[in-house]
Amino acid sequence: MLGKAKELANELKQDICAVIIGSEIRKFCNVLSTFGASKIFIAEDDALKEYNTEIYTSILTRIILKHKPNILLFPATKMGRDLAPRVASTLKLGLAADCIKLTIQNGKLLMTRPVYGDNILADIICPNTRPQMATIRAKMMEKAEPKQNESAEVIKEPVNINVDSFKTIVKEKKKTSIPGVKSIDEADIIISGGRGIGSKETFKIIEELADVLNAAVGASRAAVEAGWKPKSCQVGQSGTTVSPKIYIACGISGTTQHLVGMKGSDVIIAINKDPEAPIFEVANYGVIGDLKEIVPLLTKALKEKKI
Amino acid sequence: MRFIVCVKEVPESIDVKIDLKTNKLQEEGISTTLNPFDQFILEEALKLKKNEDEIIAISIGTPQTKKVLMKCLALGADKAILLSDNVFIGSDSFATAYTLSKVINKIGDFEIIFCGQQTVDGNTAQVGPELAAQLKIPQVTYVESVEKFEGKKLLVKSQTDDGFKIVESQIPVLLAGIPPSSFTPSLPPLRNIIAAQNKPCIIWNFENLDGPKDKYGSVGSLIQITKVYYPPPREKGIMIVEEPITAVEKLIELLTKDKVI
Numbered sequence: 008m009l010g011k012a013k014e015l016a017n018e019l020k021q022d023i024c025a026v027i028i029g030s031e032i033r034k035f036c037n038v039l040s041t042f043g044a045s046k047i048f049i050a051e052d053d054a055l056k057e058y059n060t061e062i063y064t065s066i067l068t069r070i071i072l073k074h075k076p077n078i079l080l081f082p083a084t085k086m087g088r089d090l091a092p093r094v095a096s097t098l099k100l101g102l103a104a105d106c107i108k109l110t111i112q113n114g115k116l117l118m119t120r121p122v123y124g125d126n127i128l129a130d131i132i133c134p135n136t137r138p139q140m141a142t143i144r145a146k147m148m149e150k151a152e153p154k155q156n157e158s159a160e161v162i163k164e165p166v167n168i169n170v171d172s173f174k175t176i177v178k179e180k181k182k183t184s185i186p187g188v189k190s191i192d193e194a195d196i197i198i199s200g201g202r203g204i205g206s207k208e209t210f211k212i213i214e215e216l217a218d219v220l221n222a223a224v225g226a227s228r229a230a231v232e233a234g235w236k237p238k239s240c241q242v243g244q245s246g247t248t249v250s251p252k253i254y255i256a257c258g259i260s261g262t263t264q265h266l267v268g269m270k271g272s273d274v275i276i277a278i279n280k281d282p283e284a285p286i287f288e289v290a291n292y293g294v295i296g297d298l299k300e301i302v303p304l305l306t307k308a309l310k311e312k313k314i
Numbered sequence: 315m316r317f318i319v320c321v322k323e324v325p326e327s328i329d330v331k332i333d334l335k336t337n338k339l340q341e342e343g344i345s346t347t348l349n350p351f352d353q354f355i356l357e358e359a360l361k362l363k364k365n366e367d368e369i370i371a372i373s374i375g376t377p378q379t380k381k382v383l384m385k386c387l388a389l390g391a392d393k394a395i396l397l398s399d400n401v402f403i404g405s406d407s408f409a410t411a412y413t414l415s416k417v418i419n420k421i422g423d424f425e426i427i428f429c430g431q432q433t434v435d436g437n438t439a440q441v442g443p444e445l446a447a448q449l450k451i452p453q454v455t456y457v458e459s460v461e462k463f464e465g466k467k468l469l470v471k472s473q474t475d476d477g478f479k480i481v482e483s484q485i486p487v488l489l490a491g492i493p494p495s496s497f498t499p500s501l502p503p504l505r506n507i508i509a510a511q512n513k514p515c516i517i518w519n520f521e522n523l524d525g526p527k528d529k530y531g532s533v534g535s536l537i538q539i540t541k542v543y544y545p546p547p548r549e550k551g552i553m554i555v556e557e558p559i560t561a562v563e564k565l566i567e568l569l570t571k572d573k574v575i
Binding site: 085102134244293 | 552
């Protein structure tokens, strides 16, 4: 996001500011300045540890009204897509969802987003309200070059909250992603398995390949339904939409509902027995054959190549 | 208790074409259905419904949208309201939320508003939170299920970016729901479809709501679509049909040559 913000800010000759809300978050200031933020607005309080829509909205709207940004970007994560519309509607601001491209046209932000799965693209502008707001698929944007020894101005924002006034409280929280294992929405490479994997045990060969490539493991809807992988791994319309640099689909036929969730990947490699499988229509490289033979060979070859 | 379920009529297939003459999406003549996310959340609402409770399904659309509201009635909603007027055409998520808030204010008191997390066509996932903000009530999004509803408190399970959380919320609240991967929208049984004919399905237009005309539709929208187009086609890929060992060698050779790895 900072990479994109930098590009837009340079073109408009404006500053890049970052906002962080939470508890024990000062440690993030360093990395934010390394990636280009020149000002950081920080709202820190122990009571902000758990994300809470209403409280985060009230803090963020206050920051917006005070500092009047021209453009406001959020990641198109579940949290971002919960918070951004709440903020936009509270301040009566226009918001474009899930953008894959942002450019400046006639001084205004031109936001490009997919509609109808990824079948059609729409260009959107926000003519009258400021800030111009968008949630973005950060993976689709180039990462900023880190610059050491940059130090941003850190501005403390007031936090006035009364925990008793919270209308929603998080009672329990559970991570279904395994620590140390990359999640599909943050990985540059994703190896996904589908019905063709055949069993929970066979997913091991996918995991071994993922390990060599430092990749995340994804799954098709069929594989999730079979109980081979948790829902958090599911790529597709009813799961997560991903757009990594490399997407390797193993034993995935490529239903429309899966394709709309991964068509935005830079390079798609498909391994499938069925030469007629629709996944090959979007693949840059297609290997026809048995994944149970091919995937372990690929793992071995890549290990030897030391990538 | 009164539950309000907001639903949308969406194309059955997301393989929608652009009309090259008007440069707009071809919307006529395509077959449509109830947004699956909305059907899921309606079914969650039905699970909470006790005898004395009322479920009202509301939608904004064309006169044809009555079809999806009839399905909601057949699935178990008690009453439906269709907002249909040219004034509403071209609404973005903000104007849509505004229109829904006006309808809901007119209906009166309610305990829970249910929305699908997103629609399969627009997929903004914004109308729910924008509506909750305009009604000044809390929201829980990515709701998988309502675990408990007792007194004035509700326990819901909702998805997070790395797992799930259990949230306790006061009512009134807006819940935006996302179905489990196993969810397939079912058709209501025939006898319920017939029975739905006797349930009220009211059609309202702009005149039935208050609020200035310039708050609705494209005029009341805060963002503007300037262009719709097809994404550039993916280049035709290279197919490898070889024995496994040769195939892997060839794949790695190609990936290295093309600087993928």
